Amino acid sequence: MPRPRRTQISLEDTPYYHCCSRVVRRAFLCGDDTYSGKNYDHRRAWIESLLFELEAVFAIDVAAFAVMSNHLHVVLRIDIDSANRWTDREVLEQWHKLFKGDELTQKFVKDELVQAHEVNRLKHSIALYRSRLCDISWFMRCLNEPIARQANQEDNCTGRFWEGRFKSQALLDEAAVLACMTYVDLNPIRAQLADSPEQSDHTSIQLRIRAALKGEQPSNLLPFIGNECDNQPNGIAFAFTDYLQLVEDTGRIIRNDKRGYISENSGKLLTRLNIPHDNWLKLTTEFGKLFHGPVGTLQELTDYCEHLEKRRRHFAASCQHFHSNR
Template sequence: MTRARSSQISLDETPYYHCICRCVRRAFLCGQDHYSGQDYEHRRQWVVDRLAVLVEIFAIDLCAYAVMSNHYHVVLKVDRARAETWSVEEVAERWMGLFSGPLLVRRWLRGETVEAETLKAVEIVESWRSRLFDLGWFMKCLNEHLARKANEEDNTKGRFWESRYKSQALLDEKALLSCMAYVDLNPVRAGMAATPEQSEHTSIQQRSQALSQKPGQKGGAKPRLVPMVDAEHIETDDEGTLCRVRLMDYLQLVDATGRALREDKRGAISAEAADVLQRLGIDETAWLRHMAPRKQRTPLAMGTMCRLRAFAKATGRRWIAGQKAACSLG
């Protein structure tokens, strides 16, 4: 039986989640549709543009993304504490950046309400606060927007997405790092790009361009990404950064992992990347096995065994798949 999405999220256990959404049947989100001959390449920028809007409104940050031909991946960080610091007025302005809101709230913002109306308006706005750090609302605002634009362009109606988005909890830094590398390597694995840096509409390309100070993608905005640490702060626990890995180390790690997975280049992880793995306590053989493509369904959560057990308890489960991988990662 399908579980409620809320039962798969536990912000007390982790703020990081990997979300995947796939188009229905043979519908193409982006790229070249070989069945109809139509080119939907321009739709990739739709996803990136919408992500750029949503991360500025929600208390949800973007760690990684990859826009494929009929699906997309995002790795998100939910920042509940930030949302709780916003004033009522800021909550209203953020939410009404996406939705028009009731007339009562609009009048309240203009200072046109009496005391009883003000109390009701504030009550309504406070109900929006929790939505601004809710993964479901973030994905709803992303998917409904894309579906409307695609259906309008195709002059059709009905479902555009195959099902609800799939989410995977990332319970520790090791799980976060491996999932981000998996997402960033998707275009290379699919044969869409020769290198991660050439993968259009991905976070790995965006981070690479920022590092080399090259101009970004043409024709649209780029979403704000959670920054990685620099050399001076690598040993600190700065909540504003992503994890204890420098950007250059991460790029080298993704490149080395990608080379190891390519059929024509079955090499070992480079010496530069090995330092990162050793610092995080990840076994090299286990890393490559963990990053290998899987045919089975995506595990609900990733992390060490103790974190998996805590997440299972927090979400009302007795058992979670992926314990073998958890043991191999430490």
């Protein structure tokens, strides 16, 4: 039985989560549908556009994404510190970008007088909206529901567009985050929709490469900030050029369908992550098959389960791929 989202989120262990939504019946409702003969590629642009609109509203960063023909991958980072720093007014202003709120919240934002007996209700609404603006379930709801309505309107039909609830899994350490991001960024290549990362439309890796050509990083994606140090902005504590090299080398091995060596630069990265080359290739090519729950080392998984009071360490066997003693 599916577990409530609140029992899968542990900010004490990690702010990073991988989410996946699949369209109904695994039909190609965002690409070429062989059954109907129609092409729905324009819907992938809908999803990408809305994803970045929501990123600007929620206290949630997008680390990686890939909009495929029949499913969507996103790697998200919950920015709880930003949500807590927002003033009451900023919380309501952010919420009103998506929802109307109520008469009381509208009154507060417009600097109109709030009666004494209304203060407690106003504070409750602000606290509720603040929590929702750093909630992955609300983020995915605001992403999936409008797309479903828009697609159904286009098809002049009703019913489900997405298959049930989206799937989510915790990424418990740096290696898990990088493996999942690489898996997501190389999705179009594995699906033979593109020959190289820069040709992979509607993906984070394409946006990062285009920005890199200008000496920049995309403003709407969580940046790479290199090695961690004091007073750094939020970001992935990893060198951006190293990540691009890692994706390129991993993708080359996948496309050649062989278990060849990984280049020197990427070898250094895997050594630092303490993951054997064969394990890394398995992680980045079979991530979706290996993991259906939290991802990380066995120790990270144990801590995560303890914090959420889980009695069993499910998926422990898959997490052993992050160890070097296999």
